[in-house]
Amino acid sequence: MGETDVKETRRRIAAHLVGRERELELALAAVAAGRDLVLEGPPGTSKTTMLKAITEEWGIPLFFVEGNADLSPAKLVGHHNPARVLREDYSADNFVAGPLVEAMREGGFLYIEEFNRAPEDTLNTLLTAMADRAVEVPRVGLVEAQPTFRVIASMNPFDNVGTTRLSTSVSDRLNRIVIGYQDAESERGIVALRTGLIGPLADRIIPDAVAVTRATREHPDVRQGSSVRGAIDCALVAHELFELRDLVEPSDTDYQATLFDAMLVSLSGRIHVDEAAETSPERVLREIWEDHFILEPARAEPG
Numbered sequence: 001m002g003e004t005d006v007k008e009t010r011r012r013i014a015a016h017l018v019g020r021e022r023e024l025e026l027a028l029a030a031v032a033a034g035r036d037l038v039l040e041g042p043p044g045t046s047k048t049t050m051l052k053a054i055t056e057e058w059g060i061p062l063f064f065v066e067g068n069a070d071l072s073p074a075k076l077v078g079h080h081n082p083a084r085v086l087r088e089d090y091s092a093d094n095f096v097a098g099p100l101v102e103a104m105r106e107g108g109f110l111y112i113e114e115f116n117r118a119p120e121d122t123l124n125t126l127l128t129a130m131a132d133r134a135v136e137v138p139r140v141g142l143v144e145a146q147p148t149f150r151v152i153a154s155m156n157p158f159d160n161v162g163t164t165r166l167s168t169s170v171s172d173r174l175n176r177i178v179i180g181y182q183d184a185e186s187e188r189g190i191v192a193l194r195t196g197l198i199g200p201l202a203d204r205i206i207p208d209a210v211a212v213t214r215a216t217r218e219h220p221d222v223r224q225g226s227s228v229r230g231a232i233d234c235a236l237v238a239h240e241l242f243e244l245r246d247l248v249e250p251s252d253t254d255y256q257a258t259l260f261d262a263m264l265v266s267l268s269g270r271i272h273v274d275e276a277a278e279t280s281p282e283r284v285l286r287e288i289w290e291d292h293f294i295l296e297p298a299r300a301e302p303g
């Protein structure tokens, strides 16, 4: 990849991203250098957005795989069509390529979300592919990777469900970029961009949706709060509710009550309450709402 090409790629992608200049630059440097990568960050922190943008810009395919206990090496590599095997015996022709083989053949990015949930033997298959840039498929032969093939993994640092700690042999082969939540201003920009909402009511809804969503990440009883996806949905649901309730210029009371309903819909399923804390998502949201609108109303004022 030529130097000017990568700079040009960076410039073009940055035009469609809110912020993330640094993360984009680091990710681009790693993949342009021909390296594999793990993106470590909670959900909703631009991981997929950046990867999609990079692969689209380079015109190469992106293969998504969800890492979980069922992700066997066979699922990743592929299998022989059993009906055809019965009729014709094994052949390269009746092999159905899995995402790893497809990505290698087509020179795509293999994106494995929640990488650390995949079983150890699957990670080992990947290791071989990363190290050798080729895999040996029984009864098919050696599959060699096109030069643009990359393995990109993602991991959620808060994840504690069925996760394997990466062995040193795996982590030693990956570069790593840590991605956190963006600042409030960027999140407001993302919500505005993704919802397309404009006008005086939107100017009020968007900052409030972002503020209450961010508060879920700070609440002491919450293990993991909501990503910016919650803020996007909160703004959209609130906007619909104002229309349904014929609230064109709502009073403060109506505005706040409607926003609370939108919070319940968009955020209650997205926050993971600490098991030790005897509370519920609804109660946490009520506290956040009171804090934002009643206790510190200055922060909730329009504009």
Ligand SMILES: Nc1ncnc2c1ncn2[C@@H]1O[C@H](COP(=O)(O)OP(=O)(O)O)[C@@H](O)[C@H]1O
Binding pocket: 016, 017, 018, 019, 020, 042, 043, 044, 045, 046, 047, 048, 049, 050, 190, 193, 194, 228, 229
């Ligand atoms: N920097 C950003 N610029 C524009 N939109 C973003 C940005 N980050 C996230 N989004 C939007 O937020 C949502 C979640 O982002 P995504 O990249 O899918 O997160 P992740 O893959 O880290 O879970 C998507 O709707 C995406 O469009």
Ligand SMILES: [Mg+2]
Binding pocket: 044, 047, 048, 049, 113
């Ligand atoms: Mg994603």
